[in-house]
Amino acid sequence: MSALTLPEGDWIRGISIKQxxxxxxxxGAKTIENRPQSWSWRGWVLLHAGQQTDKPALRLPLVAxxxxxxxxxxxxxxxxxRITGCHQDPEGSPLCSPWAHPEAWHLELADVQELHLPVPVxxxxxxxxxxxxxxxxxxxxxxxxxx
Numbered sequence: 001m002s003a004l005t006l007p008e009g010d011w012i013r014g015i016s017i018k019q020x021x022x023x024x025x026x027x028g029a030k031t032i033e034n035r036p037q038s039w040s041w042r043g044w045v046l047l048h049a050g051q052q053t054d055k056p057a058l059r060l061p062l063v064a065x066x067x068x069x070x071x072x073x074x075x076x077x078x079x080x081x082r083i084t085g086c087h088q089d090p091e092g093s094p095l096c097s098p099w100a101h102p103e104a105w106h107l108e109l110a111d112v113q114e115l116h117l118p119v120p121v122x123x124x125x126x127x128x129x130x131x132x133x134x135x136x137x138x139x140x141x142x143x144x145x146x147x
Contacts, residue, residue, distance in 0.1 A: 006135055007147055014046040014130045015083075015107075016123030019072040020063050022049040024099070026079050026114045029066045032097050034104035039086050041127045044147060046138060047079040047112075048123040062098055076118035077130075077138050080145070082111040115141045 017025070017033060024030035025047060051074050057063050085108040089096055100106050119137045121130075130138075139145055 012044040013127035016048040016050040019053045023067040032106040034101045079114040081109045
């Protein structure tokens with residue numbers, strides 16, 4: 001078995017998201033991530049479950065149904081996704097998703113893949129650059145991944 005050769009250059013970022021929102025993304029149900037401002041980054045992101053858990057969110061029926069039975073790992077990269085766009089719903093219009101917050105910017109997520117084993121690492125605010133070592137640990141779990 002040969003090791004995956006990852007592209008050189010600036011092709012991937014990390015994004016830190018509180019639990020249980022990260023778990024909901026990994027299920028495939030939550031296809032948008034709410035942010036206070038627009039993001040220009042498009043492309044692949046490592047999904048990092050931040051250290052904090054949004055405890056009030058655990059009581060929301062949509063969240064509870066979606067993440068039932070899942071472990072809420074924190075402080076680790078738990079998956080990968082592709083950001084395909086970023087939009088804000090026009091004022092007064094219906095929200096694009098039951099996961100969308102009014103007035104937030106919505107990162108559009110696709111091609112979500114969950115890692116078998118979380119990779120512990122500290123995240124950062126905003127889109128951050130992962131180290132080569134972190135990428136190696138994450139992508140050895142996704143042998144079929146092709147950027």
